[in-house]
Amino acid sequence: MAGLMEDEVFKAFSTYAAIVILKMMLMGPMTGFYRHARGAFSNEEDVSGKSAEEKKKQLRTHPDVERVRRCHLNDLENIVPFVMVGLLYALTGPELSSALLHFRLFAGSRIFHTVAYVGALPQPSRGLSWILGMLVTFSMAYRVLSTVLLL
Structure with a gap:
């Protein structure tokens, strides 16, 4: 385990995983x-x-609240797989530059996705950032499968 903590790719993964997890956690507040x-x-x-009148007025949905809530759900659907696949990817021994590219693209795509979602930026900004994050996760999954596939 101590050797793993010395690995540059694992350190990079830990850094970017922590960033996107914290971003996801901040969506609740x-x-x-x-x-x-x-x-x-x-x-x-x-x-x-x-x-009763105040309750009736406040028990409602609001587009801004729903936008933030949906963004949070989207984070759960994307960040959790990134963390799991990213950990396996880091364990395959990729080049540091390749790993950093994957991790930075994913973190950047999720941060931009949040800005686009909460800020109600016009499409395709949100969609493109989502696609970029998914492609990064699929790319890492491909590396994992092509490195360790045993059927």
């Missing part, structure tokens, strides 16, 4: 912020202690 700022809550207990 960001959703809460948007809910409070827009006065749009989804659960009865979120508006407990309010008058």
Whole structure:
């Protein structure tokens, strides 16, 4: 295990995995912020202690809140596979430059995806950033399978 922590590719993977995981984790508090700022809550207990009229007004959806929430779900669908495949990829012994390219492209694509999603940038900005992240993950998966495939 100590040798793994000395490996440059593993260190790079750990760095970029931590960045995208932290980005994903920040989406929860960001959703809460948007809910409070827009006065749009989804659960009865979120508006407990309010008058019936106030509850009716605040128990609703808001496009900004839904956009952030969907972005968070999209992160779960993309960052979790990246972390799992990226770990296996790092263990295949790729060149550092190739690994850094994969990790940086994925992290950049996810950060831009969030900016495009939350900022409601016009398509195809969000779609292209999503595709880039998926292609990076597929590329790493291909390397893993082509290196260790045993059927």
